[in-house]
């Protein structure tokens with residue numbers, strides 16, 4: 406916790422700011438290591454304050470006292486609390502988390518806080534891009550549980566289940582195996598619906614053809630994300646070709662990914678393979694980062710000039726979607742390392758047919 410505060414303090418000094426007001430739930434979770442969606446932190450270049458209301462004050466005092474001055478927050482007095490710190494620490498420039506602050510809150514702070522407000526932009530989000538060992542362990546555990554759910558569902562899936570049944574089963578198994586929640590709304594789309602990259606599972610029996618399942622477990626705030634496409638019934642030659650093209654694109658990208666690589670180059674490796682036969686059918690990026698949020702930067706996008714760093718955790722998820730017909734996506738979750746990747750996703754990838 407203290408290491409992260411120090412990193413943020415260095416960023417404040419670089420930005421020539423005196424302090425930052427942390428107001429977003431995710432940043433609070435990251436810097437204080439516990440959830441209080443209504444809590445605030447004020448980090449100055451030298452000190453750190455945690456403003457936590459009565460519901461959380463006991464845990465805050467217990468867990469934060471070493472790194473933070475803990476103040477009991479009375480929500481109607483937020484501006485007073487902030488101004489007391491502004492006075493005590495002689496804060497002239499206070500950064501705010503503009504990426505996720507309601508405009509009304511910004512206006513209130515601007516009118517009532519006795520410091521010049523400036524925008525923090527992606528300052529905290531950038532720190533979150535490189536995960537430490539503890540964070541990697543949590544994502545790894547989340548993905549382990551996600552793999553268990555896939556293995557389980559494979560054994561019990563029958564053509565007379567509905568898409569919703571499949572989604573519910575995946576979520577139930579993840580919870581039973583230690584997940585705190587699902588990472589995001591589970592996708593289970595079959596037949597013609599599989600051409601919708603983010604389709605919603607319906608009350609319909611599984612259609613013959615591709616069944617795409619995109620799901621993940623949440624563990625201690627950290628997300629997992631995986632996708633597998635299987636076939637209900639027998640895949641014809643055209644479906645096999647499409648599936649194998651997605652798989653080759655994914656394997657090729659996994660093979661070249663490592664620290665120092667340009668994000669757009671990673672996307673290109675997979676996209677070139679798909680575009681040869683299915684141009685226009687891979688309409689999203691190769692992947693995104695995952696951590697305390699399901700979608701974080703950097704993105705493996707054709708438009709990204711970011712360089713991958715050891716400790717980034719990204720998805721690798723090429724897909725081919727043929728409008729009105731079907732679609733297929735295969736997604737793994739990997740940790741970027743110096744010369745390769747650590748693939749956290751252990752589920753098989755050869756085409757599975759279920760009768």
Ligand SMILES: [Mn+2]
Pocket residue numbers: 630631693720722736
């Ligand atoms: Mn994903």
